[in-house]
Amino acid sequence: MKVPMLDLTEQYQNLKAEILPAMEDVMSNARFILGDNVKKLEADVAKYSNVNHGIGVANGSDAIHIALSAIGVGPGDEVIVPSFTFFATAGAVARAGATPVFVDCDPKTFNIDPAKIEAAVTDKTKAIVPVHLYGQMADMDAIVEIAKKHNLGIVEDAAQAIGSKYKGKSVGELGTAATYSFFPTKNLGAYGDGGMVVTNDDELAEKMRVIRVHGSKPKYYHHVLGYNSRLDELQAAILNVKFPHLDEWSDLRREKAENYTKLLNEQVGEKVVTPFIADYSHHIFHQYTIRVERRDELQKFLQEQGVSTMIYYPKPLHLQPVFAELGYTEGDLPETEKAAAEAISLPMFPELKIEQQQYVVEKIAEFYSKN
Incomplete structure (x- = not known):
């Protein structure tokens, strides 16, 4: 798929x-x-x-x-x-x-x-x-x-x-x-x-x-x-x-996010940290972003299985060459650097099919069962 x-x-x-x-x-x-x-x-x-x-x-x-x-x-x-x-x-x-x-x-x-x-x-x-x-x-x-x-x-x-x-x-x-x-x-x-x-x-x-x-x-x-x-x-x-149509599309994204979280918790468990929704928040899920170990290996595996993913953002801004003169070094913003190494966004759009979500989660589960 x-x-x-x-x-x-x-x-x-x-x-x-x-x-x-x-x-x-x-x-x-x-x-x-x-x-x-x-x-x-x-x-x-x-x-x-x-x-x-x-x-x-x-x-x-x-x-x-x-x-x-x-x-x-x-x-x-x-x-x-x-x-x-x-x-x-x-x-x-x-x-x-x-x-x-x-x-x-x-x-x-x-x-x-x-x-x-x-x-x-x-x-x-x-x-x-x-x-x-x-x-x-x-x-x-x-x-x-x-x-x-x-x-x-x-x-x-x-x-x-x-x-x-x-x-x-x-x-x-x-x-x-x-x-x-x-x-x-x-x-x-x-x-x-x-x-x-x-x-x-x-x-x-x-x-x-x-x-x-x-x-x-x-x-x-x-x-x-x-x-x-x-x-x-x-x-x-x-x-x-x-x-x-915006609110309808946002509601559909929220539904897809709930389904992802349910499937991931059931099939993958603690290998994946699903999105946290703050109690003050109405989250409209522009992206569905999870934290995982061996993130780059997972992305490569999913790509081989026909699943597109994105990494937002692999290199934090404080470590970008264009801002080198500001003097930041690795370790200055530890949570940011950890997120940049672990975060990966899964397919997310209002028309995403349940069957597609199931396939994505099955492949994530397959990767961690093999590794």
Whole structure:
């Protein structure tokens, strides 16, 4: 059996009758930049996030950079970030001219450990960027408390977490701003790049709208140094078709996750550590990520059996060559380094079949029974 990590073909076939007319409408009207589709998506995603503003941008990486720039992060500043995450989180900090300060992760959730944040705060610290990894929100009460104590901004990196909740509150409600990615593999994915920042702050929202169009307002009058980062109208049209299905897809992911956990506990047992769901969390399972021993050997075996998997993330950011000048060494963030050696994500998408899940788990059980 072949089990892909992600298969978007069935989703497209189900929505094809709506998506193609939506794209045709954009092309017929010839309004390609910041048109009605972008405005509708911005309004709908802001409402979904229970905030007042959505600012559509070119991608999730730009979303973080624009949010940081709008709150005044720049050269000489430090921004606290997790090391166990995708490069864009720290990359956006560096692009803003600031220094990323890496903090270890919670071994259960993989998210930034609030207990380690306070020690990383200095008089140069300007903001914290917690990442809601794999679809589960970080422990925001503790992070908000630290931010208030030290007068820091919070930019929630919710690239993987649209629809996730913390104690009933949505992404974007708890920080200064929150950022989404609409990369095709995300729970709400476009057919190319796309992103958005959401915020309740009127002044901040206006700053970000100006930054995304070369810092101009009105057109051709530039008051700040912005750049070109706008959500494409065609991608917004596609996302508007998909958006009403998001909660259903998230519920299906949660069902698949429950089934994986049940099967793994029954057939593999203690050789696998299944995902921890915090009691404050509504987890939407962008990824179903387990911890295992002999992770790389398992991945190779599963690949030979037709099962695709992904390792997010094999080399922590604090040990990446691009950040070598910051002086981090192996052993500095032990939980992050352990997670990078043990974590592996299994196939996860709403259309995943039970038979496929059973096959994946059977092959994991087979690997450990042989080894």
